[in-house]
Amino acid sequence: MKKKILSMLTFTLFVQSLFAQFQMGVEVGPSVSNMTIKGTGSLINDPDPFLGIRAGLSASFSPIDAFSIKSGLYYHKTGFIASQSLDFEIFDVDIPANLKAITQLHFIELPVLAQYNFGKGVIKGYLEAGPQMSLAVDGDIRTRASLLVDFNLGTYDINMRNSNFRQFEWGGVIGAGIKWKLNESMRMSLGTQYLHGFTDLTNEPILDIRTSRNALSAQLGLQYQF
Secondary structure: OHHHHHHHHHHHHHHHHHHHOEEEEEEEEEEEEEEEEEOOOOOOOOOEOEEEEEEEEEEEEEEEOOEEEEEEEEEEEEEEEEEEEOOEEEOOEEEOEEEEEEEEEEEEEEEEEEEEEEOOOOEEEEEEEEEEEEEEEEEEEEEEEEEOEEEEEEEEEEOOOOOOEOOEEEEEEEEEEEEEEOOOOEEEEEEEEEEEEOOOOEOOOOOOOEEEEEEEEEEEEEEEEO
16 A cells, blocks of 8 residues: 555656746747848849748657757748849930849748756756758748838749649757746746758749748747746
8 A cells, every 4th residue: 555655746846847947938039031032043142031921839858957949830931032134224314223023931930959058046048959950831922012102912822732842841950048936837038040051942844943041030928827
């Protein structure tokens, strides 16, 4: 009887210790992304960065104070901007003109990160790194022209389910930040992450075009510790 009671007590303490180190939360912040475009079929050599957003749910487990395993499910709007100058001159007066194509891609991301926690007291720092799998849901290209004033030319949908694209992407993530206690159950965090995509998102059998994305994002998070 004593052995059963001791076993139940040990199991209860073990379960409580697991949940005491488990956190769930929300994160949101801006993202600056771009696309690396290579190949002989590429007409865009140096695209400009795109300002998007990254938001989602996070979950982390800390078997010890110095180490955590962090994952989550995030929505990430990334993209790039291609522009072409069309400046011309009328009666020795320079007239600025510009065409711009803004490509937006919408991803669902699932990272699995190893996190090293350091510091003592209320505020602690962390470093993190690990792989990430992403799914490209859809996208669009918004075209604009600038001739003294800006005006829209149109929006064109990108079907990421088309055979010319790869929806699934593997990438690597590194990050750093700080987190601090609000009370015994609530935590806040502020950090930054860099994503580098390893998958060629273009599956074009005729033209030699290779595309991969990268993004730098900042996140403000709120976590609840069980």
